Amino acid sequence: MKIATYNANGVNGRLPVLLRWLEEARPDVLCLQELKAPQDKFPKTALADLGYYAVWQGQARWNGVAILARGHRPEETQRSLPGDPEDVQSRYIEAAVRGILIGGLYLPNGNPKPGPKFDYKLGWIERLIDRAATLVALDAPVILAGDFNIIPTDADVYKPERWLKDALFAPEARAAYARLLDQGWTDAIRAIHGGDTVYTFWDYFRDAYARNAGLRIDHILLNPAAAARLTGSGVDRHVRGWEKTSDHAPVWITLSDAKRRGAER
């Protein structure tokens, strides 16, 4: 089973790229971020033509998240991140697909720092940590996937010294992310690729992709039940080289099939 995440940066403007990649990669589940489309402008029909059902939380102009599943209807469990009824930004959606619970998230960028946007980011992470505490402890496999807008370590950015003042690399954000992982989440890229240089985002500016001046900010985290089934992970970085592409590349994992009930000793 293949589960992926992709910050599309405009799901309608990106539709040719998205459909091309879906046909090529054929993930069973895809978390999308930055739809940049209101609820009624989600390209449901074009995705259904490729066999994907979807749940989504749109928003005009910015944000927006979706979970797609090939040949299965995602069973939605949340369409916003609990903990703040005043939060109107569409950044979290959660659904069960084939026995796996999937949280798709678009964590706030937080720039400029300091300021209200950075405060919102930190508050959002705390709410995510609260939700994740419940999810990590479930017996069922759980995946948290999306654009976290957090560079976890020096190894995840081409020039760490240039990002010291940025909200993506802020000590407070990284410390909070480390606390999230300490709940018992496995970072799928690090689990498979060790300390290798792996990026998921390259700025549109200054030929960043050609120079491989990238960041690793899109992550897939697995609770223990999911981590026990992890067989592979990767970034489809070539997609970043396509025409009219997103500044992010798709990230994916593969999971072995669930053990049959009773097969465990």
Place this chain on the structure above:
DNA sequence: ATGCCTAATGCAATTAGA
């Protein structure tokens, strides 16, 4: 410190992204 580029909105220029 800012622009470099890109998308959405909506038709010019602004807002936001990271």
